[in-house]
Amino acid sequence: MSRAARRALVLVAATALLAACTGPEPAPIPTPSSTADAGPAAEDVVLTRTIPAGGADVEVAVHPVVRVGDHAVLTVDLSSDGATEAEDLYIGSTFAVDSFVSRLNPSALRLIDLERDEVYEVALDSENYPVAAPSDVHSIPADGVRLQVAYAAPPADVDELGLYLPGAAYVEPVPVIDGEVPAGDDLDLSTVELARALPLESFSRELAGAVTTAASTEKVEISLGSDVLFAIDSADLTPEAQAAIDVAAQQLSDRAPGTVTVVGHTDDVGDDAYNQDLSERRAAAVVAALGARIDTGTYPLEPSGRGEGEPLVPSTSAENRALNRRVTLTLTSEITTPSTVGTTGELAPFDDGPVGTGADGVTVDGARPYRVTIPEARVVDGHLVVDVQVTALDEEVDSSFGPSFLSGVWSYRGEDTLTPDHTSAGLVVLVGSTAVYPLDYQIDVTDTFPGGTWLPAADVASLSRIDGGQTRVMSGIYPRLAETDTVTVQVKAGAGSQAFRLTDIPVVEEP
Template sequence: MDMEHTPALPTSPRARLRAAASAGALLLLLTGCGLIGNTPEEEADDTGDGGDTANSTEGAAAQEAVELPVGSTTTSTAWGPDLEVEIQALERVGSDALRLTVGVGNHTTDDIRHFKNLRDNDLGGYDLSGLTLLDVTTDRQYLPLTVGGDCVCEEFPDRRIRAGVVESTTVLFPAPPEGVETMAVLTPITAPFHGVPLTDADEEIPDPGADAPVILDLTHPTDTVVADYQRHETDGEVTYELAADVLFETDSAELGDAAAQSLERVAAEIDISSADRVSIDGHTDDTGDDSVNVPLSRERAEAVETALNDLVDRSGVTYDVDGHGSADPVTDNDTDEGRAQNRRVTVTFAK
């Protein structure tokens, strides 16, 4: 079907639903990661502001610029290929900000009401607050600008995506240093958009009075702890410890709906990594015996493998899967909290 485009909305700060600037909700590692996610939401305490890029370690080569607009169908929504996310522009607006313009195309015959699949729950509402930018040359991830903890975003018109229409809206990010020509755009519901070119807008915008920018330096060892996973990083390797209680129902190896966001973040980070092998290991607590725990832990690892194989966009990645039952606890099993920590699936891969 032919799609019409509505104009992008002007950018201005809007009140959002965030109660507090929780550091644990700021790292959207490829969320959709977020690397995160969103990068794609966690960690400001451990890494803080990215600082001067002159002191960062050498990252990957700059990515070849793509021609805009560039679109991708969604990988983790009920609409699947009938919902398309389109990167329309990434523009410098003044010296301190980037304006990202994104269109969402609805190829169905019905309006999608209350569309919030691209938001970060702690930063925004019916908007693009769940998107992040990645500078692959410095391994730095840029989170949306905020005012009082609320995303400097515009909501989608009428909070919906009309049938047969590409609805466009914007979000502001801190600007990278001069000389950065392309960035990756990470969303919670698509594969990463690589090589998005930076251009200069025809106009500047009023200073939104934004909070201090959050730019995460991904080259330093980090430990990120949130409700659904822990992320550990060294110079050469990344490990996600995914909470089994979030991924699965009790005694089940079938992934639940709540697993999608964590797995999308992991998949997005694998996509931009150098890894050609990914290790997936299932673990249980010591409730029950090995005759139950070992096969259950392996079945859960296999379920994660199946999901990641579908979500990872890059070819040439193979998976090593194993189940260990209760043999490798990260803490004691004497408390409910300890047992919950031990029920996990770990995903490890090279940076």
């Protein structure tokens, strides 16, 4: 039995379970018209979901992804028990490349390959609008509507992809087949200007922030906080430095051979010459410690210092200067061993907002009251998937927007980067003192944000309308953590976000 066939048995049970959280029980998955050996046909429905949209419960029937030359087409059929207002049906949008013009709503339907750590964005035309038919679904007629969306074609050996459908739990697998695209509303693939699969990257902080790691399949960048590594004005490693360097050595050893650059940085206190010398001596100290932990024939180490010349953030406060005091390690090579983020230390106290277990949830009072629960976290293809259930507790209908308490204006990647404020990127997974952020991907680089605009493998439409009594599921996809039975999820208080913490969330291995 193929991997796709084994998972098909699980999806039937998962569909029923999700329906209890997101609306009426979906229709049974039809039996494919083709044989089991041949796989599903393009017109077969391979899974169904119910999502809240425009004040209605919208049934979504998903067909296989059809590969057509350099492109692929996802077909979904939308139906509802009643038509919705044109301006209210909002599936979700993301930002257009190189601009702040919102794309039309089909762009939030992303295909994800967790085996290769890639995300397939909706294809764009020459004006940065999604290549989809219809181009923007505003309402659902009595007989439903078929939506077809274009993407880059996955490689020939990819036979299934995950689907991020805003409003529903992240689902997989959706079969990928070759053949004719199902009949629809004249999707024009000739208008595709940009269709791409982008690498998913991870960002984590370990040992209470002493080690910060940004990793992709091709490169890893590790930042070691100098205040943990060294005493003030010293290049001698502290006893606490050993654990941080152990973490760095393990992360490097998960990669293919390559040269590791080790760069020391200081703050701007003191003169340039002193800081340059201190940064070089600190880089040399880290190289000496790493050399005792890794094979320097396989991973040659190249130390250097930048002094105060390359600050991470403006040196406008004591906190920022502490961030600028660091030693960075960079290795450009492919990952060879499926790695996990280490979990050490104790969970920090939290008094910024309500605290509850994942099963019991918490009430977050923003512009409206919402109940937030996370009954479990799932391990899917070596990643952690967290399905956050947000229920509107009031009786409001025709609401103008959804749970704005998740839409923080910030980016965990630094001040020269942007994470749009209508995403749920602020949902952080914690185990002990380790913090793990959603996988993300860079969609563009601008003069304003030279570090890039990043979208998370999480909900990019967190402001979507939820009427009283409705529940929206917001999934986040994270790196796999070291073996742990439970995790904690929290949101920090900030501009546009309200703090809460959910603890004791069980981690469940999917078959």
